[in-house]
Amino acid sequence: MTTLDSKEHPWMREKAVKRLFNALPEEALRFVGGCVRNALLGAPVGDIDLATQLEPDDVIRHLDKAKIRYVPTGIEHGTLTAVINKKPYEITSLRKDVETDGRRAVVSFTHDWAKDAQRRDLTINALYATPDGQVYDPTGQGLNDLDVLKFRFVGEADMRVKEDYLRIIRFFRFLAWYGSGAKVDAAALKACRENRRGLKQLSAERVWSEIKKLLSAPDPSRAVRIMLTNEVLETLLPEASNSEGLDRLIAIEKREELEPDPLLRLMAMSAREPVQIALLCKRLKMSNKETKRMRAWAESSAPLDPNADERAKKIAIYGAGGQVAADRAILRGAGEEDVIISARWISLATLAQDWTPPKFPLSGKDLRAQGVEEGPKMGKVLDALKALWVKSGFNADREKLLMALKLINR
Numbered sequence: 152m153t154t155l156d157s158k159e160h161p162w163m164r165e166k167a168v169k170r171l172f173n174a175l176p177e178e179a180l181r182f183v184g185g186c187v188r189n190a191l192l193g194a195p196v197g198d199i200d201l202a203t204q205l206e207p208d209d210v211i212r213h214l215d216k217a218k219i220r221y222v223p224t225g226i227e228h229g230t231l232t233a234v235i236n237k238k239p240y241e242i243t244s245l246r247k248d249v250e251t252d253g254r255r256a257v258v259s260f261t262h263d264w265a266k267d268a269q270r271r272d273l274t275i276n277a278l279y280a281t282p283d284g285q286v287y288d289p290t291g292q293g294l295n296d297l298d299v300l301k302f303r304f305v306g307e308a309d310m311r312v313k314e315d316y317l318r319i320i321r322f323f324r325f326l327a328w329y330g331s332g333a334k335v336d337a338a339a340l341k342a343c344r345e346n347r348r349g350l351k352q353l354s355a356e357r358v359w360s361e362i363k364k365l366l367s368a369p370d371p372s373r374a375v376r377i378m379l380t381n382e383v384l385e386t387l388l389p390e391a392s393n394s395e396g397l398d399r400l401i402a403i404e405k406r407e408e409l410e411p412d413p414l415l416r417l418m419a420m421s422a423r424e425p426v427q428i429a430l431l432c433k434r435l436k437m438s439n440k441e442t443k444r445m446r447a448w449a450e451s452s453a454p455l456d457p458n459a460d461e462r463a464k465k466i467a468i469y470g471a472g473g474q475v476a477a478d479r480a481i482l483r484g485a486g487e488e489d490v491i492i493s494a495r496w497i498s499l500a501t502l503a504q505d506w507t508p509p510k511f512p513l514s515g516k517d518l519r520a521q522g523v524e525e526g527p528k529m530g531k532v533l534d535a536l537k538a539l540w541v542k543s544g545f546n547a548d549r550e551k552l553l554m555a556l557k558l559i560n561r
């Protein structure tokens with residue numbers, strides 16, 4: 152019997168976890184999914200998912216009684232999220248899918264752990280653990296597959312992918328995270344390839360959330376290349392299917408010890424082409440913040456020169472905006488074959504990330520005090536003064552600028 156020793160896995164001993172196992176009948180609640188999989192792999196555990204034999208109404212009753220707050224995040228398919236100390240714990244009632252249309256399932260609840268395992272995506276994600284660390288593998292394949300890093304669907308791959316096309320992206324997501332040395336299951340890959348067109352039926356939110364997770368893996372190059380050769384990448388991200396661009400960025404990330412940044416990686420896979428990028432952002436329904444960053448990168452035409460001196464670099468960064476300058480510079484550095492020039496691009500990027508431009512020392516109030524009227528005139532004068540200030544390398548102080556204002560005003 153495989154066990155997880157809670158001494159080695161602090162997440163199993165969290166106070167909040169104890170509260171949940173006290174609130175619900177202990178034998179009816181088990182850890183499931185990512186936490187069990189990652190703990191067995193020795194990888195860090197992110198969110199904690201739980202499975203329970205209780206039906207949602209019953210779960211609610213027990214949580215209410217224990218005064219544990221929850222959000223009905225997916226109550227129609229049996230999921231609610233308990234929130235303890237701001238941390239979410241997804242609790243899903245055991246279920247079997249009775250009907251699916253490729254996007255969502257009609258479910259019925261069950262007490263049978265084995266039936267619940269049958270509706271999960273991969274065998275390595277259908278592992279359950281009790282609070283004292285006993286691991287259950289109802290499909291009988293999960294533990295072994297985890298051991299040899301074999302990624303495959305529970306049951307018949309083609310059917311499982313047709314039930315929910317999101318499983319295609321999830322398959323590659325897990326491959327990206329844990330499968331660097333893994334043998335890829337031929338049947339799973341075939342099912343992903345043959346059903347790729349179904350990806351278009353999925354909601355943008357689900358797709359983008361999975362893509363982001365995929366692109367947050369330490370090194371997703373191999374998984375993305377396999378997506379490319381199986382025509383999944385082009386179907387999923389027609390505007391961002393340059394896997395070589397991604398490879399180059401990852402090489403720089405390794406050399407410079409940069410943190411994985413899914414948006415930057417997506418940029419690396421795209422052409423810096425405003426219309427295409429706008430389309431991509433819209434199709435994936437990115438957040439305003441994400442869209443702003445992507446589009447600013449695509450649209451920026453401010454000059455950047457990695458060979459300039461520090462003052463000129465700062466002026467350029469100020470002109471382009473710090474984030475845009477950093478994004479452009481890292482990607483140029485990634486695309487540059489000359490190691491020395493590449494390193495210069497990266498140092499420009501570092502400056503763009505670390506440097507906070509000083510605040511412009513004058514305001515509209517100062518201008519009004521000097522008799523400048525509100526309106527377009529004031530805007531123009533402010534712009535002119537700001538240009539002077541920037542040109543001075545942000546050194547011109549209030550006094551100098553007020554003097555310049557007097558000259559302009561004359």
Ligand code: ATP
Pocket residue numbers: 183184185186197198200270271272273276277315317318321
């Ligand atoms: P992570 O560590 O990133 O959270 P995870 O495996 O826990 O990975 P979740 O999205 O949190 O992924 O899902 C929890 C579990 O629910 C999965 O391990 C899997 O058993 C099941 N699951 C999630 N999405 C699907 C799906 N589309 N089809 C079938 N089972 C799914």
Ligand code: MG
Pocket residue numbers: 184185186198199200
């Ligand atoms: Mg999870």
